[in-house]
Amino acid sequence: MPVLTLRPYHADAMIHDLLIDNAHIVTPTGMVRGALLVHDGRVVSVLAGGPVPEAREVVDAQGRHLLPGVVDIHVHFREPGQEYKATYTSESAAAAVGGVTSICDMPNNGAQAVVSAARLVAKAAVAARSSRVDFGLYTYLVGDTIEQLRDLRDAGAIGFKWDMSLAGTEVAPGVWLPTAAIALPAFKAAAALGMTIGIHAEDRPTISRQASALKAAGRSDAAAHLASRPAAVEVTALREAIALARASGVHLHVHHLSSAAGLDLIRAAKHEGLWVTSETIPPFLFLDSGDYERLGTVMKIHPAVKEPEDRAALWEGLRDGSIECIATDHAPHTAAEKRRGVWEASPGAIGVQTSLMLMLTEVNRGRLSLERCVALMAANPAGIHGLSPRKGAIVAGADADLVLVNLAESAVIRNQDMLTPNQLTPFDGAPVRGVPKRTWLRGRLIARDGLPVGEAAGRQLWRDSGAITCPLPPGNG
Numbered sequence: 056m057p058v059l060t061l062r063p064y065h066a067d068a069m070i071h072d073l074l075i076d077n078a079h080i081v082t083p084t085g086m087v088r089g090a091l092l093v094h095d096g097r098v099v100s101v102l103a104g105g106p107v108p109e110a111r112e113v114v115d116a117q118g119r120h121l122l123p124g125v126v127d128i129h130v131h132f133r134e135p136g137q138e139y140k141a142t143y144t145s146e147s148a149a150a151a152v153g154g155v156t157s158i159c160d161m162p163n164n165g166a167q168a169v170v171s172a173a174r175l176v177a178k179a180a181v182a183a184r185s186s187r188v189d190f191g192l193y194t195y196l197v198g199d200t201i202e203q204l205r206d207l208r209d210a211g212a213i214g215f216k217w218d219m220s221l222a223g224t225e226v227a228p229g230v231w232l233p234t235a236a237i238a239l240p241a242f243k244a245a246a247a248l249g250m251t252i253g254i255h256a257e258d259r260p261t262i263s264r265q266a267s268a269l270k271a272a273g274r275s276d277a278a279a280h281l282a283s284r285p286a287a288v289e290v291t292a293l294r295e296a297i298a299l300a301r302a303s304g305v306h307l308h309v310h311h312l313s314s315a316a317g318l319d320l321i322r323a324a325k326h327e328g329l330w331v332t333s334e335t336i337p338p339f340l341f342l343d344s345g346d347y348e349r350l351g352t353v354m355k356i357h358p359a360v361k362e363p364e365d366r367a368a369l370w371e372g373l374r375d376g377s378i379e380c381i382a383t384d385h386a387p388h389t390a391a392e393k394r395r396g397v398w399e400a401s402p403g404a405i406g407v408q409t410s411l412m413l414m415l416t417e418v419n420r421g422r423l424s425l426e427r428c429v430a431l432m433a434a435n436p437a438g439i440h441g442l443s444p445r446k447g448a449i450v451a452g453a454d455a456d457l458v459l460v461n462l463a464e465s466a467v468i469r470n471q472d473m474l475t476p477n478q479l480t481p482f483d484g485a486p487v488r489g490v491p492k493r494t495w496l497r498g499r500l501i502a503r504d505g506l507p508v509g510e511a512a513g514r515q516l517w518r519d520s521g522a523i524t525c526p527l528p529p530g531n532g
């Protein structure tokens with residue numbers, strides 16, 4: 056497998072670009088009190104005390120915490136194809152302000168759905184013009200053969216998305232997503248290429264049945280959304296996907312895991328030695344069925360936010376390592392689309408601007424350590440997509456993607472502070488403690504005190520830049 060070669064550090068070479076002094080720096084080997092030296096977009100070294108070298112720009116961190124930038128591997132930035140909802144300009148600004156420096160964007164771009172190498176290249180061109188953060192792009196899982204999937208990989212696919220809630224449907228004219236019954240050749244082809252299949256684990260037939268019955272019974276309350284998509288919907292889909300992972304050996308990544316029963320299946324799959332990873336998202340960690348009445352369709356997302364027991368189980372999954380990462384499934388819609396009735400409202404909530412603040416609040420409450428938070432939000436997601444060690448960690452040679460946070464600062468999340476066009480967040484009014492103050496992408500400041508800074512300079516992330524390191528493939532650990 057290809058391994059990234061890191062540039063060696065030449066101590067005597069030059070005046071460096073940036074020195075961030077007087078920081079608590081979270082590195083993979085622990086917290087270091089000292090300075091971080093950056094040159095040419097990369098981390099040169101972490102200095103624990105002693106004299107500091109010269110730099111063109113010196114930032115006094117005033118004892119605050121310096122973390123690797125968040126790697127959010129599940130977002131929907133909508134452009135091209137659905138610019139009326141959001142654009143790379145708006146969403147990448149929100150991400151930068153939230154401490155996010157890398158994203159992976161999903162392929163459901165309406166009429167521009169990413170179902171071919173040409174569509175992928177066109178989307179990459181749009182993002183390269185206006186993204187403030189680095190971006191990886193998913194394609195749909197379309198194609199049965201190694202040749203077809205290799206074309207997508209070579210055009211820049213970071214992974215293949217199999218949305219099981221759309222299995223058997225046309226995602227673009229003449230392009231169908233496979234059902235589980237016919238997906239094995241695609242799984243085998245992805246495995247042969249060393250590529251990840253990312254799944255939305257909800258069973259389409261079960262959803263249709265449940266929704267029809269609820270509509271017939273006259274249900275129109277927001278909680279009917281959960282009733283139409285209970286945990287059984289996730290379990291049915293996960294069973295099918297895990298069976299395909301077993302038969303193919305593919306690396307299966309489960310997006311937005313939402314239920315205790317689903318987590319049990321993932322634990323069992325890992326125990327069996329299958330190559331299965333998962334993410335969960337803040338709505339599943341901070342909301343539950345008790346919030347539907349208050350929030351209505353603002354919290355309508357797919358999968359549905361579930362019960363308090365599911366929420367508790369997901370926290371336990373983060374604690375024991377069964378769930379490797381936190382993403383957001385950031386999915387903006389217009390206010391009009393969100394404010395329809397429960398069956399018609401568009402599913403999805405915004406999240407890139409608030410995920411780090413929400414998690415740092417839990418760090419402050421003692422629910423998880425800062426180091427664990429960094430693993431879940433930066434190191435592990437980077438490893439899952441083969442982006443380590445360039446992304447997700449503060450180590451010599453890595454990209455200087457950094458976020459300086461004030462763990463002692465309190466704030467309140469408010470709709471009006473959101474930078475996405477429709478500012479409805481399910482966390483409006485939530486008190487947080489732990490606020491991102493400055494964000495750097497490859498050594499360039501991209502956000503400061505809640506506002507984006509500088510020019511858009513995001514670059515595409517390519518899967519072939521490194522091997523999957525979280526977790527290592529079975530047999531290599």
Ligand SMILES: [Zn+2]
Nearest residue numbers: 129161384386
């Ligand atoms: Zn999504």
